[in-house]
Amino acid sequence: MAIEPTTTTAVAAALAERLIGHVIAPEQPEYDSARRLWNGMIDKRPAAIARCADETDVAEAIRFATEHDLPLAVRGGGHNVAGTASVDHGTVIDLSAMRSVRIDPSRRTVHVQGGATWADVDRVTAPLGLATPGGVVSETGVAGLALSGGVSHQRRRDGMTIDNLVSAEVVLADGRRVRASADEHADLHWALRGGGGNFGVVTSFELRLHELGPQVYGLNVAYPIEDAARVLAGWRDAVADAPDELSTAGFIWSMPVDDALPDELRGAPYAGVVGMWAGHPDEGERATRELRELASPLLDMSGPVEYLDFQSSLDPFFPAGVRRYWKALYLDGFSDAAIDTTVDWANRRPSSDTLVIVRHCERSDGPRGRRGRRVRRPQLRVDAQHRLELARPRRRRRQRRLHARVLGRRSPVLGRQDLLQLPRLVRGGRRRRARQLRRQPRPAGLHQGRLRPGQRLPPQPEHPPRRLTRPPPQPARSIP
Numbered sequence: 001m002a003i004e005p006t007t008t009t010a011v012a013a014a015l016a017e018r019l020i021g022h023v024i025a026p027e028q029p030e031y032d033s034a035r036r037l038w039n040g041m042i043d044k045r046p047a048a049i050a051r052c053a054d055e056t057d058v059a060e061a062i063r064f065a066t067e068h069d070l071p072l073a074v075r076g077g078g079h080n081v082a083g084t085a086s087v088d089h090g091t092v093i094d095l096s097a098m099r100s101v102r103i104d105p106s107r108r109t110v111h112v113q114g115g116a117t118w119a120d121v122d123r124v125t126a127p128l129g130l131a132t133p134g135g136v137v138s139e140t141g142v143a144g145l146a147l148s149g150g151v152s153h154q155r156r157r158d159g160m161t162i163d164n165l166v167s168a169e170v171v172l173a174d175g176r177r178v179r180a181s182a183d184e185h186a187d188l189h190w191a192l193r194g195g196g197g198n199f200g201v202v203t204s205f206e207l208r209l210h211e212l213g214p215q216v217y218g219l220n221v222a223y224p225i226e227d228a229a230r231v232l233a234g235w236r237d238a239v240a241d242a243p244d245e246l247s248t249a250g251f252i253w254s255m256p257v258d259d260a261l262p263d264e265l266r267g268a269p270y271a272g273v274v275g276m277w278a279g280h281p282d283e284g285e286r287a288t289r290e291l292r293e294l295a296s297p298l299l300d301m302s303g304p305v306e307y308l309d310f311q312s313s314l315d316p317f318f319p320a321g322v323r324r325y326w327k328a329l330y331l332d333g334f335s336d337a338a339i340d341t342t343v344d345w346a347n348r349r350p351s352s353d354t355l356v357i358v359r360h361c362e363r364s365d366g367p368r369g370r371r372g373r374r375v376r377r378p379q380l381r382v383d384a385q386h387r388l389e390l391a392r393p394r395r396r397r398r399q400r401r402l403h404a405r406v407l408g409r410r411s412p413v414l415g416r417q418d419l420l421q422l423p424r425l426v427r428g429g430r431r432r433r434a435r436q437l438r439r440q441p442r443p444a445g446l447h448q449g450r451l452r453p454g455q456r457l458p459p460q461p462e463h464p465p466r467r468l469t470r471p472p473p474q475p476a477r478s479i480p
């Protein structure tokens with residue numbers, strides 16, 4: 001009998017009949033916690049959340065959404081700030097029950113299911129002195145991070161996460177399952193490594209492993225906010241020729257309001273440098289000395305640390321449920337004038353929790369400019385967050401002005417800005433290859449029908465439920 005669900009309850013019930021995994025409907029008590037995303041600004045109400053048990057469930061959920069003309073979203077770790085892991089009135093493929101991690105010693109790779117977090121991966125690999133480049137907050141999902149690049153603490157030595165993607169198991173838009181690697185569906189493999197998303201649902205990633213740890217050298221120094229410009233300029237110059245083992249960032253933020261801190265530091269704004277030496281801690285201590293002496297530090301928390309602990313050390317600073325508005329771009333350079341603007345606006349940022357951070361991403365074999373000079377193109381992020389109240393319109397306006405002034409396309413101070421993909425910058429010199437690949441047609445079977453997983457959808461009407469019926473059959477079109 002054909003299923004014609006007309007309410008959200010009916011949608012969930014019809015979908016549940018086809019899956020082994022659990023389907024959560026709006027009426028169920030766990031619905032609110034299941035639909036919640038990391039960014040507290042996002043409040044979407046899907047018709048059904050399909051907590052898939054395996055690849056067959058994923059394929060079945062995709063087919064269901066296509067048959068019933070339902071918008072579809074895919075949820076890995078649910079950390080995407082724009083909230084693209086959910087969709088109003090549609091189906092969410094929630095991969096949080098698919099989190100297994102398995103090492104393949106012969107290939108020196110790790111197989112990670114699409115719903116795993118970086119904590120799941122590090123827990124398995126770190127005790128063996130191995131790591132694949134992942135996120136710097138361990139609760140972030142592997143899938144969304146890997147498919148959007150992946151900037152890690154070891155980025156300059158081992159590249160981005162997508163540089164380490166050996167193969168992927170993908171369920172395509174028509175429900176077919178394929179493996180993408182350098183030898184099979186090579187164009188899909190390329191597309192997953194920075195092609196912009198929407199190529200299918202990745203149910204498993206195979207990632208290359210590198211020797212790392214168990215101990216590394218963690219860099220984390222706080223300087224007085226009054227020294228911010230000097231610290232950022234000193235950081236920029238000190239890391240320009242640093243070995244690839246060292247990946248760092250300069251930033252402006254506020255101290256937590258924490259009893260462990262002296263009174264005068266609680267909640268105080270400061271300038272800092274943070275990073276990791278992906279090698280022996282003794283070498284890290286030597287390589288970071290200059291960065292620890294850029295001014296007179298308020299706090300220096302640097303030192304040898306277990307890689308596993310370092311990977312989760314930032315978790316408490318990025319709790320779920322806070323309202324956030326984040327933006328980032330790549331700069332052509334970081335001139336003194338750009339530093340002054342950044343510091344000036346950072347001092348007037350809309351909330352004390354707002355983080356302004358500049359990351360050094362380029363490898364030492366990265367592109368060179370005129371006369372063989374190294375081209376420095378750091379990544380600048382402005383991560384606005386409001387813990388206490390809903391972002392008020394006035395505060396939101398200030399926040400947008402900050403983004404426009406510091407990150408806007410026509411910023412007169414920061415010069416021509418490079419909005420290109422980081423992979424290009426990290427690998428350097430591969431522009432032509434990337435351009436050629438971008439021109440290639442995408443693999444057959446992708447982008448079929450109306451299904452575009454993860455795509456931002458046009459605004460939906462305020463009041464569910466939408467009437468969910470199959471579209472009427474279209475008359476066959478004849479080709480003259």
Ligand SMILES: Cc1cc2nc3c(=O)[nH]c(=O)nc-3n(C[C@H](O)[C@H](O)[C@H](O)COP(=O)(O)OP(=O)(O)OC[C@H]3O[C@@H](n4cnc5c(N)ncnc54)[C@H](O)[C@@H]3O)c2cc1C
Binds near residue numbers: 076079081084141
């Ligand atoms: C606290 C925090 C720290 C971060 N740190 C870093 C960092 O160190 N380095 C870095 O590079 N980025 C970082 N990011 C950005 C992060 O990479 C993105 O937010 C990423 O989207 C998170 O992945 P997720 O799986 O949790 O996201 P989700 O919100 O679940 O998914 C993100 C997007 O990917 C799609 N997607 C998810 N799973 C799949 C899948 N299996 N197949 C196909 N599409 C899928 C979703 O539909 C969605 O469009 C950070 C973000 C946060 C919030």
